[in-house]
Structures are given as structure tokens and as C-alpha cells.
Amino acid sequence: METLSLLLSGFAVATQPQNLFACMTGVIAGVLIGALPGLGPSTGVAVLLPLTFGVNPVTAIVMLAGIYYGAMYGGAIASILINTPGDAAAVMTCMDGYPLAQKGRAGPALGMSCFASFIGGTISVIVFTFLAPALAEATLWFGPPEYFALMVMGLSTVSGLTGKSPFKGMVAMLVGLFLSCVGTDLVTGLPRFCFGRMELYSGIEFITVALGLFGIAELINLAAGADAQPQLKREDVKLNLRSLLPNRQDWAVSWPHILRSTGIGFFIGMLPGAGGTIASFISYSTAKRVSKHPERFGEGAIEGVAAPESANNAASVGAFVPLLALGVPGSATTAVLMGALMMYNLRPGPLIFTRDPEFVWGLISSMYIGNVMLILLLLLFIPLFVRVLDIPNHTLVAWVLAFILAGSFGLNMSMFEVGITVVFGAIGYLMKRLDYPAAPLVLALVLGNMLENSLRQSLLLSRGNISIFFTRPLSLTILLISAAAILVPIARSVLRAKPALEQ
Amino acid sequence: MKRANQIAAVLILLLSLYICITGIGLGYLDRNVPGPGFTPFWIGLLLGVFGLGVLWESRNLTGESLFTPRVLKVWLVLTLLGMATIAASYVLGLLISLALLAGCTIRYLGGTWKQTAITTIAVGISFYFLFVKFLMVWFPKGFLGI
Numbered sequence A: 001m002e003t004l005s006l007l008l009s010g011f012a013v014a015t016q017p018q019n020l021f022a023c024m025t026g027v028i029a030g031v032l033i034g035a036l037p038g039l040g041p042s043t044g045v046a047v048l049l050p051l052t053f054g055v056n057p058v059t060a061i062v063m064l065a066g067i068y069y070g071a072m073y074g075g076a077i078a079s080i081l082i083n084t085p086g087d088a089a090a091v092m093t094c095m096d097g098y099p100l101a102q103k104g105r106a107g108p109a110l111g112m113s114c115f116a117s118f119i120g121g122t123i124s125v126i127v128f129t130f131l132a133p134a135l136a137e138a139t140l141w142f143g144p145p146e147y148f149a150l151m152v153m154g155l156s157t158v159s160g161l162t163g164k165s166p167f168k169g170m171v172a173m174l175v176g177l178f179l180s181c182v183g184t185d186l187v188t189g190l191p192r193f194c195f196g197r198m199e200l201y202s203g204i205e206f207i208t209v210a211l212g213l214f215g216i217a218e219l220i221n222l223a224a225g226a227d228a229q230p231q232l233k234r235e236d237v238k239l240n241l242r243s244l245l246p247n248r249q250d251w252a253v254s255w256p257h258i259l260r261s262t263g264i265g266f267f268i269g270m271l272p273g274a275g276g277t278i279a280s281f282i283s284y285s286t287a288k289r290v291s292k293h294p295e296r297f298g299e300g301a302i303e304g305v306a307a308p309e310s311a312n313n314a315a316s317v318g319a320f321v322p323l324l325a326l327g328v329p330g331s332a333t334t335a336v337l338m339g340a341l342m343m344y345n346l347r348p349g350p351l352i353f354t355r356d357p358e359f360v361w362g363l364i365s366s367m368y369i370g371n372v373m374l375i376l377l378l379l380l381f382i383p384l385f386v387r388v389l390d391i392p393n394h395t396l397v398a399w400v401l402a403f404i405l406a407g408s409f410g411l412n413m414s415m416f417e418v419g420i421t422v423v424f425g426a427i428g429y430l431m432k433r434l435d436y437p438a439a440p441l442v443l444a445l446v447l448g449n450m451l452e453n454s455l456r457q458s459l460l461l462s463r464g465n466i467s468i469f470f471t472r473p474l475s476l477t478i479l480l481i482s483a484a485a486i487l488v489p490i491a492r493s494v495l496r497a498k499p500a501l502e503q
Numbered sequence B: 001m002k003r004a005n006q007i008a009a010v011l012i013l014l015l016s017l018y019i020c021i022t023g024i025g026l027g028y029l030d031r032n033v034p035g036p037g038f039t040p041f042w043i044g045l046l047l048g049v050f051g052l053g054v055l056w057e058s059r060n061l062t063g064e065s066l067f068t069p070r071v072l073k074v075w076l077v078l079t080l081l082g083m084a085t086i087a088a089s090y091v092l093g094l095l096i097s098l099a100l101l102a103g104c105t106i107r108y109l110g111g112t113w114k115q116t117a118i119t120t121i122a123v124g125i126s127f128y129f130l131f132v133k134f135l136m137v138w139f140p141k142g143f144l145g146i
Helices: A001-016 A017-033 A039-054 A057-084 A088-102 A106-138 A144-161 A166-181 A204-221 A248-269 A275-290 A303-318 A320-326 A332-343 A357-390 A393-412 A415-435 A439-461 A473-501 B002-026 B036-062 B069-092 B093-109 B115-133
Strands: none
Touching: A001 A017, A001 A106, A001 A357, A017 A039, A017 A057, A017 A357, A039 A057, A039 A204, A039 A320, A039 A332, A039 A393, A057 A088, A057 A106, A057 A303, A057 A332, A057 A357, A088 A106, A088 A303, A106 A166, A106 A248, A106 A320, A106 A357, A144 A166, A144 A439, A144 A473, A166 A415, A166 A439, A166 B002, A166 B036, A204 A332, A204 A415, A204 A439, A204 B069, A248 A275, A248 A303, A248 A320, A248 A393, A275 A303, A303 A320, A320 A332, A332 A439, A393 A415, A393 B069, A393 B093, A393 B115, A415 B069, A439 B036, A473 B036, B002 B036, B069 B093, B093 B115
């Protein structure tokens, strides 16, 4: 009952005109960015963060969250129409979405992706409403060792699961942790790794790094033409409200898959490192496995669009659970969102539900509103959203590059930070080519200071005795999971490499 | 790709060595509790361990090159344009430099002269209203006073 009254107070915040406007702006921008091949939600949130300068924190985060789940909706547009996923989470949508478009059923495929996203997103927000506060309450008694263990788990799972090589994921994460050490040591006041530069005394802003790694690196990739292979012209598709509505048979075969995939997506979204991409892969393969007609998958089965789309939207909501309840982001996008929250002096974690209820419940309520807005906007204006696919790469790269540099300057009015963004853009592209994932680096940069603080606080409590982490059952359990998250992918990689070497 | 991965791994090992040495220099322990160099030292050490893992893993890779000539050129040009924008901002001001950056980028990537001119002017005007007027970001001004 208390949750419902808090939710109602959240609706009072979310329905304030400026928040409704921010929510609408966010979801529209998110859909447009998600639809652009190569630009995903993490890039969208990082690039558009400067637009929230000077806005009150609730409005800013409502807009950024709107960009996040809007991009999840938008990813399907390019997958279905040009067989090029807007982001990684929409890869599985290509499998049946594009064949459906080739059969002249692009409208129902786009419509089903909207409805499945809406249902997946809305059910997940309802679960989130009741689960997150309960989880936050259960973790109120966590001390520094438990927090340290939690952050280690977040970092190790993300590093172990993202990218092709667990070693490279770990290296990226450790480089991020190193970058978080740059600046004045909070305990002793000693400058670390500053090279005498005054600009580095306050540390490296994670947003300037994220803008380079997610923004500029993606633009270089786009400019180099690696991801742009349009195969279907937009003119081939006639879209109006009537053509978007799936028929009764489409609904009959898709319902069970939507509900199952929502559950899968929400659960996987809550796990650090997994996120929308893995959720859509698992839900698609599950849908194919349990289907009475698995042979139709890959040939244009409408349920092959419904399953991954409901899963990736459910995962985007699930990702907010560890972010808000534990203060540990589990993905690149939630890491950027967490950085944004900290920029606005909002500290995610169990206490945020009691310390900033207006913000938390306003955000949760805005998710309900955002989902309704998204389905209405998409059904009414999809022909307009589809036009974004016509923007030539050179125009997109030119505008977004200038926007990123302007945004990077606007963070602290410092040209030095613009330089950091450019350098990390160049490094980010190299990382991309060499298969070093950027997400663990950004996540570690966001969590680094908190991780070090909880480590040092724990060791201060135990007077330097490291056993404090292993004598408390919860921190021991979490650390064992973390060790498994590191060792299992490495063992798998080593075993895979052995036969290759023998050959 | 094999050579590039090996070079990257060696650079990681050198970075790990630097972090460990500097970490110890900063003070590993301070009255029996972790000092400012404690965390960097362990980061450096683990970086070295995983860097060796990357080096070991690279033995299986094939010899294809990291960059095609076009990709290398795009990477270098866009990075240099970013750097040039920073340098130009001290003379021309940031707003004009960003507009020129957009113009140069679109032209380099194959835009026509007409598209280049329109983009340069449109970026200049729209960024002025969005960042300077609406978001109150004060861009550094150049000799033209803009």
C-alpha cells in the first residue's frame, strides 16, 4: 500500500509539464538514435547528456532514462527495414524482421516490435516498482566489505562477459580503475598520476571519457563505413497506422513468447554485464526451441520479432534495479546514467529511496508514462522516424562530432577536457579494432573511487586485516561469485585456445 | 592483427610496470593501513597478469592487418580534426572552430561544397542558440569576438 501511495506521489512529479516535456524529448531522441545504425543507447545517453545542463536533476534523469528505453525501441526500425541493427540488442530482431519486410510485412513487424516492447517494458516497470524498494531495504545494513564485494562483482561480471576475450575485458576494466585513481587522494590529499597538471587534480571526468569511447569511436567506425550496408530502400515500404497493426493470428502466436521473454529479459537485465543484447539472444533461442514450428524462425516468423524486442526492453528496465537499489550499474548505459546521477549530487544505492523519494518515484512513474508515450508516438509517427535512415553518414558524423566536442567543453568549461575526449575517441576506436570492450573501462571509471573508498574503509575497520572480506558470509559469497565470473570465462578461453594451438 | 595485439599487450605490460612503481612511490602502507599507492599497486599488478594473458592469447591470431588504408586515414583525419579544433579555438573561438570542424568533416567524408557550406553555417547558428543562449555555456571567444 505504501508503495502505491509513493508511486502516486511520483506521478505528481512525473506529470509536471517540464518533466513530461523532458520525457517526450528523451524518448523521441532515443528512438531516433536507436534507429541510426551504429549508435546505441550508451552513445545516445552520453552524447545528449550536455542537453541537461542547468536543468533540475529529476527532469534531467527522466530525459536520459527516456533516451535509454527509447533507443531500445528504435533499434528495431533499422533491423527490420535495412537488416542493420540500430544497436547490439536489436541484432536478433534482424533474423525475422528483415525477412518479414522482404515478404511485404514490414508494417506488422514494426507494429509487433512496438507492442512487444511496450508490453515488455510496462510489465517490467510494474515488477520494478515493487522489487527495487524491497531490495534496497534488504541491503540497508550493508557495510564497506559488502559494498566492496558488490562492486567487484559488478566489474568482474561485466569484464568477463563483454567482448570476445575475458583477458581484454579485464585489461579494459583495470585501465578504467587506474584512470579513476588519477587526481587527489581523498584520504591523504596527495596528488596521484597528475603529471603536474592542475586540471587533473580533481580527477578525470567519466563523461569526457565516455563521450570519446562511445561517441567519437562510434563516429569513426561509421565514417569508415564498416557498419553501413543498406540493403532495402525505404521507398519499398508503405507505412500507415493500419498497416502497422498485427493481425489476430500474429497476436495468437506471439503472446506466449512476449510474456516469457519479458521474464527472461527482466531477470537478465538485473544481472551485471548481461543486459539487453544477451537477453534478446536467449529469448530468441528459447522462443525457437519451444515453438511448434521452429523451422519458421529465420524465415520471417512474427514471434521472432516479438520475443527479442520484449526481452531487450524488459532488460533495460531490469538494469535499473541494481543501479537504484544497490548503486552498482550493470551495463555501459547504466554506468553513464549513474555518472549523470552523481553529477547531480544524487547518490544511487539503498538510501536513495528514503533520501530522495521525489526523484526515485518520479523516475519510476516517468517510465510508465514514457512507455505509453513511446507506443503512441511510434504508431502515429513511424513514417517520420523511418526517415532518419535517410540521413547520409557524412552529415550525421559532422553534426554529432561537433556536438560531442561542444558538450565535452560544456561540462566544466575546459578545453583540456575536450582534448581528453578527442584522445579517448582515438583510443576507443583502436580498442574497438583490437576487440577491447569499452563498457568495463567506463564502468570501472565510474565505480573506481567508491571501490577504493570501501576497500580502504574495510581495511581501516579491520586494522589492515584482509580477512574481513572472507569472514562475513555475504561478502564472501559475493566475492566467490566474482571469482567465478573471472575464472570461468578465462578457463573457457584457455581450453578453446589449446586445440587451436595443437592444430 | 597478431602483431597489433602483441604491441598492445607489451604497452599494457609497460603501463602496469609504471603503475606498480609509482604506486609504491606514493606509499603502499600508511601506519599499517592502505596508503595512497595501495590501490594503484594492485591495479598495476593485476594489469600485468592480464596483459600477459592477452600476450599469450595473441599467439593464436592470424596475420591480417589492423587497419585498411581507408580506415587508417579516416581514423587519423578525424582525430587530427578534433585536435585542430582545440588549437583553432584559441584563435577563432570555439563556436567558429566547431562550425569549421563540421564543415571540414562533411567535405572530407564526401559531401558536396553546397552541403559543406550549409552544414558549416547551420552548425554555427544552431550551436549558438542551443549552447550559448539556451544552455548558457560560454564558449571561449576568438579574435572576432564570437
